[in-house]
Amino acid sequence: MASMPADRSPDSTLALLRSGYRFIGERCERYGSDIFRTRILLAPAICLRGRPAAELFYDNERFERANAMPLRVQRTLTGRGGVQGLDGPEHRDRKAMFMSIMTPTAIRRLGELFDDEWQTRIPAWEGAGPVLLYDELGRLLTRVVCAWAGVPLPASQVERRAVELHAMIEAPAVVGPRHWRGWLARHRAERWLAALIERTRAGFSPAPTGSALAVIAEHRDRRGKLLPRRIAAVELLNVLRPVVAVDQYLVFAALALHDHPAWRERVRDDDETAEQFVQEVRRYYPFFPMAAARVRHPFDWQGHHFPRGRRVLLDLYGTNHHPSLWPQPELFRPDRFTGRRVDPFELIPQGGGDHWAGHRCAGEWITIDLMKRAVANLTTAMRYDIPAQNLALDLHRMPALPPIGLTLTNIRGTA
Numbered sequence: 001m002a003s004m005p006a007d008r009s010p011d012s013t014l015a016l017l018r019s020g021y022r023f024i025g026e027r028c029e030r031y032g033s034d035i036f037r038t039r040i041l042l043a044p045a046i047c048l049r050g051r052p053a054a055e056l057f058y059d060n061e062r063f064e065r066a067n068a069m070p071l072r073v074q075r076t077l078t079g080r081g082g083v084q085g086l087d088g089p090e091h092r093d094r095k096a097m098f099m100s101i102m103t104p105t106a107i108r109r110l111g112e113l114f115d116d117e118w119q120t121r122i123p124a125w126e127g128a129g130p131v132l133l134y135d136e137l138g139r140l141l142t143r144v145v146c147a148w149a150g151v152p153l154p155a156s157q158v159e160r161r162a163v164e165l166h167a168m169i170e171a172p173a174v175v176g177p178r179h180w181r182g183w184l185a186r187h188r189a190e191r192w193l194a195a196l197i198e199r200t201r202a203g204f205s206p207a208p209t210g211s212a213l214a215v216i217a218e219h220r221d222r223r224g225k226l227l228p229r230r231i232a233a234v235e236l237l238n239v240l241r242p243v244v245a246v247d248q249y250l251v252f253a254a255l256a257l258h259d260h261p262a263w264r265e266r267v268r269d270d271d272e273t274a275e276q277f278v279q280e281v282r283r284y285y286p287f288f289p290m291a292a293a294r295v296r297h298p299f300d301w302q303g304h305h306f307p308r309g310r311r312v313l314l315d316l317y318g319t320n321h322h323p324s325l326w327p328q329p330e331l332f333r334p335d336r337f338t339g340r341r342v343d344p345f346e347l348i349p350q351g352g353g354d355h356w357a358g359h360r361c362a363g364e365w366i367t368i369d370l371m372k373r374a375v376a377n378l379t380t381a382m383r384y385d386i387p388a389q390n391l392a393l394d395l396h397r398m399p400a401l402p403p404i405g406l407t408l409t410n411i412r413g414t415a
C-alpha cells in the first residue's frame, strides 16, 4: 500500500479557513501528490484534486453525502434535510424533482425575465451615481427568481430578501458576526418560505403550474408523502439562493471583460465565442472551493486506502486550475475551449459527473444561460466606465469578490 502524504499540523481547520481556495492545491504541490491526508474539524480527512480524483469522488457506490457537510455550512448555506445530504433512491427522487424544473422552456423564461429586468433598470442606472454591480444584481436576481419561481415578493421586501440571500452565501467560511448573520438569515428565510408552502398547499397562494413553488409544494416522495414544510422551504431556498448567487459570476464576467477588452468585440459577434468566454469565467474565477463526501464502503484507489466513514474533500477550484488539464491555468484564455470537448470530470466549478444520478449542480444550465445574457447586456445594451478601484481578488476569502463587488459609473443605454 502506498503511503499517503500527510499534513503535519494536528488540525488544519484554521489553515483551511485562512488559505481559502489554495488550501488543497498548495499542499498537493508541496507533497508532489494529488492526494494527501489531513485533519479537519478534529477528524481525519483525505483531500483530492484532478480529473481521476473527480471521477472517483462522483462514484455513488464509493461515497455518500449523509453527514459529509460541516455543520457551519448546513447552518447557513445549504440548510438541513435538503437534497445535498441525501443518498441512494431518496437522492435520486429529490434530484428528479429539481431537474423537472430545469426544462429548456423554463430556463428560457428565466433568461427573458432577467433580460427584461436588466433593460428596464438601465434608465435608472443612467441617472444614478456610481452603481455597485454586485448589490444591484443581487436585487435584480432576487426579483427575477421570485417571479420565475412563483414566489410572491412585494417591492418593499426586495432589499430585505436580497440581503438575506447574500448573507447565507457569504457566511459558511467566516467566523463571528458575518457567520451569525448568515445563520439568522437562513432561519428567517426558511420561516418565510415554510409559511408560503403551507398557504400554497391550502390553496390560499396558488402557484403557477410548473413553477419551482408548485413543483416543490406538490412533490410527493417515494412513499407518496408530501415533503415536511420546513424541508420544502429548504428546497425552495435551494432554487432562490443559488440563482441570486449567480451575481458573483456576473461580476467576474464584467471583470474579465474589463481586464481583457479584446473579448468584448468577439463575444458580441458569436454565440459560440460567448459560451467559451463564459466557460473560462467559470473555470478561472473562484466560487465554491471544494465539495465534501464520506467513504461509503472501504476501498483502495491508486494504492491508497479509503476507510469507511472517512471525510473526503475534492478540490473544485484546484481541479479547474490543474496544470495537466489546463495548460497555463493562471491565464484567462477563453480560446482554450475552441474545439475542445470537456468531459464531466474536467470543468467542475459546479460539481462533476451526471446531473440526475449524482450531486452535480442542478442549476448549471441556468447559470451558463444567465452569464451569457449578462455578457450580451454588458457588451451591447449599455456603455459604462469602470473607475479606479481595488479590483484584486482575495483567494484567502470565500467568496473572493473584489472588496465592494465592482463599481460602474457613467452608464448609458444604447437603445
Ligand code: HEM
Pocket: 083, 084, 085, 095, 098, 238, 239, 240, 242, 243, 245, 246, 247, 249, 287, 288, 291, 292, 316, 349, 350, 351, 352, 358, 359, 360, 361, 362, 363, 364, 366, 367
Ligand atoms: C452561481 C453559480 C452556481 C455554482 C458555482 C454552483 C455550485 C454548486 C456546487 C459546487 C454544488 C455541489 C456539487 C457537489 O456536491 O458535488 C451544487 C449543487 C447544487 N446546486 Fe448549484 N451552483 C450554482 C448555481 C445554482 C443554481 C442557479 C441552482 C438552482 C436554480 C443550483 C442548485 C443546486 C442544487 C439543488 C444542488 C444540489 C444538487 C445535489 O445535491 O444533487 N445551483 N451547486
